[in-house]
Amino acid sequence: MLNFIARRLVNMFFLLIVVSFVGFWIIQLPPGSILDVQIQRLRMQGGNLPESMIQALRDRYGVDDPFYIQYWKWISRSLQGDFGTSFETDQKVAERIYNRLGISFGLSLTALLFTWLVAIPIGVYSATHRYTWPDYIITFVQFLGLSIPGFLLALVLLIMASRLWDQPIGGLFSPQYADAPWSLAKLWDFIRHVWIAVVVLAIGATAGLTRVMRANLLDVLNMQYIQTARAKGLKESTVIWKHAVRNAIHPLVMSLGTLLPALVVGETLIAIILSLPTIGPLYLDALRSQDMYLAGTILVMLSALLLIGNLIADLLLAWVDPRVRLE
Amino acid sequence: MATAAGELPKVAKGKKQEDVGQIPQWKLMVRRFSQSKLSVGALIVLGIMYVIMILSDFIAPYPHDVLDSNNSFAPPTQIVWGPEGPGIYGLKQELDMERFQWIYTPDPSVIYPIRFFVQGHEYYFLGLFPSRLHLFGVEAPPEANARIFLWGADKEGRDLFSRVLKGSQISLTLGFFGVFLFVVIGSIVGTASGYFGGALDNLIQRLIELIRSFPDLPLYMALAAAVPLDTPITVRYFLITVVIAVVGWTGLAREVRGKVLAFRNADYTAAAIAAGASHWHVITHHLLPNAMSHIVVVGMLAIPGAIGLETALSFLGLGILPPAVSWGILLRDAQTVQAVVTYPWLLIPVLLLIITVLAFNLLGDGVRDAVDPYA
Numbered sequence: 168m169l170n171f172i173a174r175r176l177v178n179m180f181f182l183l184i185v186v187s188f189v190g191f192w193i194i195q196l197p198p199g200s201i202l203d204v205q206i207q208r209l210r211m212q213g214g215n216l217p218e219s220m221i222q223a224l225r226d227r228y229g230v231d232d233p234f235y236i237q238y239w240k241w242i243s244r245s246l247q248g249d250f251g252t253s254f255e256t257d258q259k260v261a262e263r264i265y266n267r268l269g270i271s272f273g274l275s276l277t278a279l280l281f282t283w284l285v286a287i288p289i290g291v292y293s294a295t296h297r298y299t300w301p302d303y304i305i306t307f308v309q310f311l312g313l314s315i316p317g318f319l320l321a322l323v324l325l326i327m328a329s330r331l332w333d334q335p336i337g338g339l340f341s342p343q344y345a346d347a348p349w350s351l352a353k354l355w356d357f358i359r360h361v362w363i364a365v366v367v368l369a370i371g372a373t374a375g376l377t378r379v380m381r382a383n384l385l386d387v388l389n390m391q392y393i394q395t396a397r398a399k400g401l402k403e404s405t406v407i408w409k410h411a412v413r414n415a416i417h418p419l420v421m422s423l424g425t426l427l428p429a430l431v432v433g434e435t436l437i438a439i440i441l442s443l444p445t446i447g448p449l450y451l452d453a454l455r456s457q458d459m460y461l462a463g464t465i466l467v468m469l470s471a472l473l474l475i476g477n478l479i480a481d482l483l484l485a486w487v488d489p490r491v492r493l494e
Numbered sequence: 495m496a497t498a499a500g501e502l503p504k505v506a507k508g509k510k511q512e513d514v515g516q517i518p519q520w521k522l523m524v525r526r527f528s529q530s531k532l533s534v535g536a537l538i539v540l541g542i543m544y545v546i547m548i549l550s551d552f553i554a555p556y557p558h559d560v561l562d563s564n565n566s567f568a569p570p571t572q573i574v575w576g577p578e579g580p581g582i583y584g585l586k587q588e589l590d591m592e593r594f595q596w597i598y599t600p601d602p603s604v605i606y607p608i609r610f611f612v613q614g615h616e617y618y619f620l621g622l623f624p625s626r627l628h629l630f631g632v633e634a635p636p637e638a639n640a641r642i643f644l645w646g647a648d649k650e651g652r653d654l655f656s657r658v659l660k661g662s663q664i665s666l667t668l669g670f671f672g673v674f675l676f677v678v679i680g681s682i683v684g685t686a687s688g689y690f691g692g693a694l695d696n697l698i699q700r701l702i703e704l705i706r707s708f709p710d711l712p713l714y715m716a717l718a719a720a721v722p723l724d725t726p727i728t729v730r731y732f733l734i735t736v737v738i739a740v741v742g743w744t745g746l747a748r749e750v751r752g753k754v755l756a757f758r759n760a761d762y763t764a765a766a767i768a769a770g771a772s773h774w775h776v777i778t779h780h781l782l783p784n785a786m787s788h789i790v791v792v793g794m795l796a797i798p799g800a801i802g803l804e805t806a807l808s809f810l811g812l813g814i815l816p817p818a819v820s821w822g823i824l825l826r827d828a829q830t831v832q833a834v835v836t837y838p839w840l841l842i843p844v845l846l847l848i849i850t851v852l853a854f855n856l857l858g859d860g861v862r863d864a865v866d867p868y869a
Contacts, residue, residue: 186707193713196720314852316802318809318829319844325831435711436806440829450712451810454719466716469709 168485175481179474186474187245187467191238194454194463241460260461263449264468271445274361278368279426286373287419290380291412297385305377312374318436321367325441328363367437372426376419383415390414413487420484424477526864533860536853543850547666550659551617553629555642558660558819562651564639566596567837570646576605582632584640595836606634608642646839648827657819658843664820666850668731669800672738677793680743681785684750685777689758695751702744713741714803718812727818734813738800746792753785787865794861798854805847821847 206221232240293305340356387393388411396406435447446465453462528534546553564587571582583600590597612631619625634640644655687698705713717737721730757763763780771779807813808822809829816823824843828834834841 182703182707185704189704190708190716193716193720197722310852310855314798314848314855316805316844316847318825319841319848322829322831322834326835329831330835435715436809439810451715451812454715455811462716462719466708466712469712470707473709474707 171485172478172482175478179478182474183467183471186470187242187463188238190466190470191241191459191463192234194459194466195234195237197457237459241463245464260464263461264446264465267444267446267449270443271447274364274368274443274445275427277365278372281365281369282372282376282426283419285369286376286380287412287416289373290377291384291407293377294381294384294388295407309374309378312370313378316436317367317371318440320370321363321437321440324363324367361443364437364441364443376422379418379422380415383418384411387411387415416487417484420487421480423483424473424480427472427476523864527860530860530863532856536856536860539849539853540857543662543853544666546659547662548620549629550663551619552625552627554653554656554659555614555628555631556653556656557615557617558652558657559817560652562641562647565598565641565643565647565651566649568596568598568641568643568647568651569837570839571641571643572600573608573642574605576607578605578607581605581607582640582642584634584638587639604638606632606638606640609633645842646837648824648840654824654839654842657824658821658846661819661821661824661843662846664731664814664818665801665804665822665847668735668804668814668820669738669797669802672735672742672800672804673793673796675735675739676742676796677746677789679739680746680792681750681782681789683743684747685754685781685785687747688751688754689773689777689781698747702747705741705744708741710741711806714738714807715810715812717741718807723815727814730814730818734804734807738803742796742800746789749788749792750785753788754781757781757784791858791862791865794854794858797858798851801847801854802851 202225289305293302296302340353340360393406393411396410397403401410435451437443438445438447439451450462450465452458453465565585568585573580573582575581582605583602584604584606585598586601588597588599589595608630609632610630612628612633613626614628614631616624616626630642632640632642641653643653645658646654648654648657683698687695714737717740718734721733721737725733758781760780763776766776766780804813804820805822805825808815808820809825811826813822814820821843824840825847828840828844
């Protein structure tokens with residue numbers, strides 16, 4: 168087992184190097200740089216920058232360097248924890264990301280927990296009660312959940328929340344709590360602001376997972392060992408949960424790896440609608456304004472998250488399923 | 495249609511035992527498919543949508559991009575019955591100084607008739623034949639503010655109905671072509687990887703592993719952002735299609751490779767090779783047909799995702815850009831609570847998007863069941 172983990176870690180390390188190189192290459196693909204944008208903005212405001220000053224700025228940001236030198240500068244500093252400076256606000260990239268990372272993670276993990284707690288029981292119920300009315304209703308709702316874009320759901324919930332329940336809309340806190348120290352009242356205010364995001368994030372993922380859970384369980388329920396388990400007189404709940412579900416849960420565990428980064432960025436649209444300060448909108452802004460160090464760092468960070476998520480998923484799988492351990 | 499769909503399952507159930515081994519496979523597939531009424535319904539809905547899309551320039555009463563400050567946020571037009579058949583009232587525009595919104599009051603003194611098959615703005619039918627014929631239009635003097643907005647108007651006074659029709663030309667096709675492209679790439683690469691094996695297989699698998707190390711949406715966003723802003727719309731359309739395909743093919747290629755690996759060692763493949771069949775013959779006659787049903791299903795199920803992806807990218811300002819129209823661009827107007835509550839008709843593109851994606855999901859589900867009709 169340790170051998171397996173060590174091999175995976177080494178593999179991951181090399182993969183991350185290539186990923187960071189390719190990722191950075193994609194990010195710097197569009198012609199021009201944020202510097203051009205900013206110089207143009209300054210000119211529009213009437214300030215005519217002297218050539219020497221432009222040149223100084225270009226040198227400082229290393230805009231004219233060839234791509235591999237830019238990459239080397241960025242990656243070598245990144246390894247020391249310095250991800251460079253965001254062009255747009257002159258803040259440290261690390262600072263801009265960390266500010267939002269906590270909220271992104273909090274939202275995503277809550278949504279993930281919510282998803283699993285809802286998806287597994289519903290999927291199991293839907294599979295064990297196949298072709299009954301509740302199953303048809305669940306199936307229909309699933310398709311609806313898969314087809315309705317998350318941001319529309321967010322919009323509808325926002326309207327309902329603001330109209331019916333007099334809820335605050337958008338942002339993380341009400342103005343009076345924004346700078347206040349944490350207290351129970353502030354926590355409550357926070358929950359009232361973010362529950363819509365959690366629900367919307369969870370609904371899309373839940374619809375997909377319930378469907379997978381149902382299909383897998385249906386396959387497993389046809390297996391002979393299920394028949395055997397029933398024939399030897401086990402309780403139906405034991406048959407379902409211990410013999411069937413445990414064998415059907417594979418893909419759910421495996422999807423964990425992709426779910427993590429998907430949830431972190433999947434909220435981009437939703438966060439824009441709900442004006443939540445999370446990673447998604449930051450990444451979008453960075454891409455659109457060609458803030459390459461910021462965008463590159465986020466892309467590579469998310470890839471690392473995906474790889475780590477996959478590793479965790481594999482370890483979990485080995486824990487759930489002894490057969491995987493033997494291979 | 496309804497009666498035919500209703501009777502089919504009975505016939506199929508009774509006859510299944512007798513003739514299942516005698517009729518051609520495609521007939522079995524059609525029979526199996528038509529048993530799923532939801533899927534048949536989805537197919538009909540999609541058929542209608544695509545026909546409307548093809549005829550969209552003819553159906554749309556106005557150009558999609560003509561600004562009209564007299565009709566900013568004009569609500570859907572009320573249709574009345576006049577002496578000459580259906581018609582509409584002219585609109586009076588007033589500014590509500592308190593809420594700072596335009597208010598429109600119909601002027602019932604004159605009814606402007608709606609005419610069918612009228613001459614209007616020029617367009618190219620199917621992009622080929624110049625025409626001025628439109629399905630319907632309002633006969634009104636230019637000074638009267640009488641335009642027909644079936645689904646209301648947006649902020650610049652552009653007819654939402656015409657814009658939705660125009661947008662469907664991109665939204666209904668781009669995802670489709672993207673999937674088509676990735677199915678072709680995925681099948682070819684996957685087959686090559688599984689059939690030839692060795693260094694080529696290793697290289698392809700490492701490439702797939704690399705692409706899959708990036709999370710989907712951020713990679714799509716980064717690639718779409720790499721398309722320069724000043725690219726002409728046709729080139730941009732093509733490049734966004736490529737972006738969808740570049741990431742999407744990896745999963746299919748892996749699955750096709752697995753299938754090919756399995757069938758490559760089958761006896762009939764060995765027999766074909768021993769009999770001197772070329773690689774091309776073995777691949778096209780013995781390997782691909784076995785993987786075909788799987789490829790079709792993966793492709794069908796990927797279409798709704800691709801359509802949603804195009805919409806999301808355009809919504810984020812990374813996909814199709816104005817002045818071109820896609821549903822994603824129309825959705826940008828509907829992103830605040832304020833706008834949606836005041837001008838609810840801005841949500842119509844969202845409804846159409848949901849119907850499309852839902853229909854494709856149901857269709858894909860039916861196809862998945864149908865490709866294996868012996869089960």
